[in-house]
Amino acid sequence: MLVICEDCAKKYHIDESRIKGQRAKFACKACGHIIVVEKPESLPDSAVPTASSDLAPVGSLNTLPESDTDKVVIQPGRKAAEAAAFSATTARGRGNPLLLPLLGIMVVGFLLSGGAFLFLYLRHVPAMIRQESELRSLALAVSLEQAVKTPLLRKDYLLVNQETQRMAKLPGVAYAAVVNEKGLVVAGFFNIMTGFDDRFSQKVKEKGFPVDVLAQNGLKTGAKEGSVRINMGGLPVDDRVLALTEGNGEVHVGLPALESGQSLSQVLVSPLLLIPAGLALLFAGLLLVTIDWLVIRPARTLTNTANRISLGELDLAIAAVGSREMRDLGLALERMRHSVRIAVERMIAKP
Template sequence: MLVICEDCAKKYSIDEQRIKAPKVKFKCRACNHIIIVEKPKKSKDTPSEDLSTSLLVAEQGTAEHKIKEKGEQRRAKRTSLPPPADPSPSVRAALRHSAAAAGKGMPFFVYLLAIMLVGLLSISTIFVHFYLKTIPDVLQHQLELRSQALTESLKGTIASPLSRKDYLTVNQEVKRISKLSGVAYVAVRNKQGVVLAGFFGNLNRFDNHFAQKNKEKGFQTDFLTKNTITPGTEEAGVKLRVGGLSVYDQVMALPAPGGELHVGLYVDELEKHFLKALFSPLTLALLLLFVLSAYILFVLLDKLITEPMRSLTNVANRISLGELDLAIMAAGPREIRELGAALERMRHSIKVAMERLSR
């Protein structure tokens, strides 16, 4: 009697005379498959030997072909995934949502770049706010201190010549102070408002009309009347617009025989000096270092987070297509490694479940 294993198609020759029970079980030596053999029943009608032989050969060939096909099918089931069943409505909805969500949304580096830009914008806003709120007060204070120092110094120098009516000495001192850096003009007026001495530091810096008028008619006093000493005070300071330039005018009362001393300082010149100090090469170097550090931080974060996430996404896609033997080795920060370990456990569980279903 010929018996063929259904799994591996290995053939066994069994003596029918040794089969005592109606059914006999034994294990295949090649694949350990359990083979059940039924004892053949004797037929009452015994056909001729040739016919029975031919039928037996035909039946054995057909049975052997079927058993081989079954064995190949079983082996194919073990090495491939089973055909997917029709998904439930909830599963189909989840698949549609996953397909719709794939490829949407902004990449991580866009969010990272937006965060860095917001940080730079915030720092710039703070800097501008500091400049607008603090720098004008600092400049104003510096103008007041310098103008007061100049007027006090000049007042002490010309007090004695004025009392002696030595106007030559007064003019020499006024002219000397007018040549100092940042000084727009210096003027000395008596009680009647007549200019005893008046000089511009650099008349060419003012607009042409104002400069030409002063050259033709002498030192003009119209703008001096915009800053006067109020009763009970000894000095006053105010910003004026003189000949197209912004000037801080400091006025101080003179002792006997009386009068006023005016000293004007260029406002824009002090602002230029301050901006030059503020945006010095050292400041620009620090700003460049900050931008370079931000760029390096951007590249490092993109490399530490984006690349491991892309790798995990690629592996997850391959596993979803049936590569269940593909191990997941995550790298990067702790959170991404934990995500990779969770995906690896899920892959192992799916693989075990598929092996059980294929048996």
């Protein structure tokens, strides 16, 4: 059994079979430090044969010739406590790579920011879109009312049809219609029939503009205008009705209703969201690459170099690369390597 003095590092080869009891003490010849040797419980008393050595026996212990199969025993004390603490720390595992928690933080941050965006969008944007649609439909209804008011008084129905058709062909308009005081459709035109079901489209071709649909948003007595979301041929439409100033009818302007789900899908695939999201992902990728280049790779290099030095390559220089902090760490390890090498050379040269 190989015993090393914890003060001067002098080596002694002890015959376990000569230890009486569980432990024995002897004084180091080099420094006088009292060394306590505990007998391994796994070995019987006659397991190790005795042999002579150039070292004189101390107490009841004899030293043995050096062998490659000897066990190194670290004596109890401060160094043994440090070794035990290092072993306990190593037993807990190597831990996770640095990129994993960074990637997790970025993913969580992206999800939280995306969730906050969706919450604020669904809370405020649909109402803003609905308000903007109502204002636009009111403006179109007022424009149509002003355009057909005079032709209706003169009973110029050709001009009324032309103005109504012009209004219906504007972008974003589903239909425009003019109803006289008797409830008859004087003029009614659809923009395009896309979005309506086939049965409704066939009915429009056969019977003209459906006045029964407009009746869902009829003006009450004394009312000047109104707005109701109606279902026209399977398509939700925001119908705006406005009374003619002379009391001889009303005008209707319908805009396709933009549902919150549709508006959300349009926003999610629009450049307004895709460009910032792409820039955020690009920034996150560049940040990970920068951390890997400045921190992780230099740390991995220092770890490999330290492992080689711990195996005896004391002449292996430690390169200081990476960020300032990693360079400072590399310089500190290099100074430690020089100190360890000098200490080992002194121990070897010591008689």
